[in-house]
Structure formats: C-alpha cells, structure tokens
Amino acid sequence: MSNSPKQRLILASSSPRRQELIQSLGLPYIIRVSDADETVEEKISPAxxxxxxxxxxASTVLEMLEASEKEGIIIGSDTVVVYQDEVLGKPVDEQDSFRMLKALQGSTHQVYSGVACVDAATGKQVVSHRVTHVKMKSMSDAQILRYIATGEPKDKAGSYAIQGIGATIVESIEGDYFTVVGLPLSLLSDLLVNFEIQVL
Structure with a gap:
C-alpha cells in the first residue's frame, strides 16, 4: 500500500507515550501539539x-494547520481516571497526588480514553472511547510517597503511569492496556477504516 498524503496521521498531542504508540502503527505521521482548552463547564459523563x-x-490542530498542510487524519485523544464517580485528572501538586493514590490503593477504578479522527481536508470526524478497569495494590503511605518522589505521577491522570514504574502498583486490569496508557490502538485502527486507512 503506497503512503499517499491521505494516509498521513497528524497526532494532536505532546505526550511521548502517545507518540511512541502512533509510531508503532508503521504509518507516516507528524506531531502537531494541541493547546486546546481542557475545561468543561457542564456536568457530563466520563465517556x-x-x-x-x-x-x-483534533479540531484545535485543524485550525492551526496552514492550507498547504491540510492533508491527512488528525488524531486527538484524552484520558481520565474515574474512581467512585469522581474524575481524577492530572494532580495540581504532590499533596493532590497523594490524595488520589491513597484513594485508589487497594481498589478498582476505571480509565476512559477517547479517540477522535478528523480529516484535515474535509473536516469529516469520527469519535469513540474505551474503558478499562484497573485494580491497584494496597500500599503504605511510605510506598505512595516514594512513588511520588520518582516524579512520574506529576503530569498523569490519576497520578500514575502504568507503562512506567507505576506498573509495580497495579495488581490487574480488565480491558485494553493501551486505554490506560492513553491511546487505545485497537479502537484507533477501527476508526481509521472510516478514512480508508488500513493498519493491517
């Protein structure tokens, strides 16, 4: 299959993890960091x-592109951690990290990841999401503090990274691992079919 401009992916993310995952698909891609406002006023479900x-x-990146760049599929993705109906985003400080990790330890929470694909040329869009259930180990306060001291929780939804040393505090998962990392590749490959892009 030839790599026409139509098949190019435009990842709307600065996340190194998402960049690694998009690379693994073996399709040509570029990165365009989205500075979209992530505040949502109304009360809506995590999904x-x-x-x-x-x-x-994805739409923010579409607006940023020059006319000559408007070829390819823009991919936007967002991930949240949900525990007992509370959405846990990125921690504001180490105290907030401790609060989240203390709440999550020894119990099961949900991780939601959304994926949107927008055709840069036509504006056609498709969007969906996946949810994975994650069970955390029981941890002592000292263990939680040592994990926070690694710096890993700082910019992560729910204050942990399953693909880092945070893997050691996860007991089990039910669902798609890559949903927890932040970009469900199986879902993405399904969505790309709408734009006649076959990963396999």
Missing part, C-alpha cells in the same frame, strides 16, 4: 468528557 476533549484537541 462524553473524553470524547468532547478528543474532538476539541
């Missing part, structure tokens, strides 16, 4: 939230 923000990130 709606990640879909709204994924579309917003």
């Amino acid at each position: 709606e939230l990640v879909e709204v923000l994924s579309v917003r990130k």
Whole structure:
C-alpha cells in the first residue's frame, strides 16, 4: 500500500507515550501539539468528557494547520481516571497526588480514553472511547510517597503511569492496556477504516 498524503496521521498531542504508540502503527505521521482548552463547564459523563476533549484537541490542530498542510487524519485523544464517580485528572501538586493514590490503593477504578479522527481536508470526524478497569495494590503511605518522589505521577491522570514504574502498583486490569496508557490502538485502527486507512 503506497503512503499517499491521505494516509498521513497528524497526532494532536505532546505526550511521548502517545507518540511512541502512533509510531508503532508503521504509518507516516507528524506531531502537531494541541493547546486546546481542557475545561468543561457542564456536568457530563466520563465517556462524553473524553470524547468532547478528543474532538476539541483534533479540531484545535485543524485550525492551526496552514492550507498547504491540510492533508491527512488528525488524531486527538484524552484520558481520565474515574474512581467512585469522581474524575481524577492530572494532580495540581504532590499533596493532590497523594490524595488520589491513597484513594485508589487497594481498589478498582476505571480509565476512559477517547479517540477522535478528523480529516484535515474535509473536516469529516469520527469519535469513540474505551474503558478499562484497573485494580491497584494496597500500599503504605511510605510506598505512595516514594512513588511520588520518582516524579512520574506529576503530569498523569490519576497520578500514575502504568507503562512506567507505576506498573509495580497495579495488581490487574480488565480491558485494553493501551486505554490506560492513553491511546487505545485497537479502537484507533477501527476508526481509521472510516478514512480508508488500513493498519493491517
């Protein structure tokens, strides 16, 4: 299959993890960081939230592109951690990290990841999401503090990264691992079919 401009992916994310994942698909891609406003005033479900923000990130990048660049599929993605109906975003400080990790330890929470694909040329868009259940180990306060001291929780939804040393505090998952990392590749490959892009 030839790599026409139509098949180029435009990842609307500064996340190194998402960049690694998009690279693994073996399709040509470029990075365009989205500076989309991630505040949502109205009360919506976690599923709606990640879909709204994924579309917003992709649409923001679409507006940023020069006319000559408008070829390819823009991919926006957003991830939130949900525990007992509370959406846990990125921690504001180490105290906030401790609060989240203390709440999550020894119990099961949900991770929602949305994916939006927008055709840069036509504006056609598709969006969906996946949810994965994650069970955390029980941890002592000292263990939580040592994990925070690694710096890993700082910019992560729910204050942990399953693909880093945070893997050691996860007991089990039910669902798609890559949903927890932040870009469900199986879902993305399904969405790309709408734009006649076959990963395999």
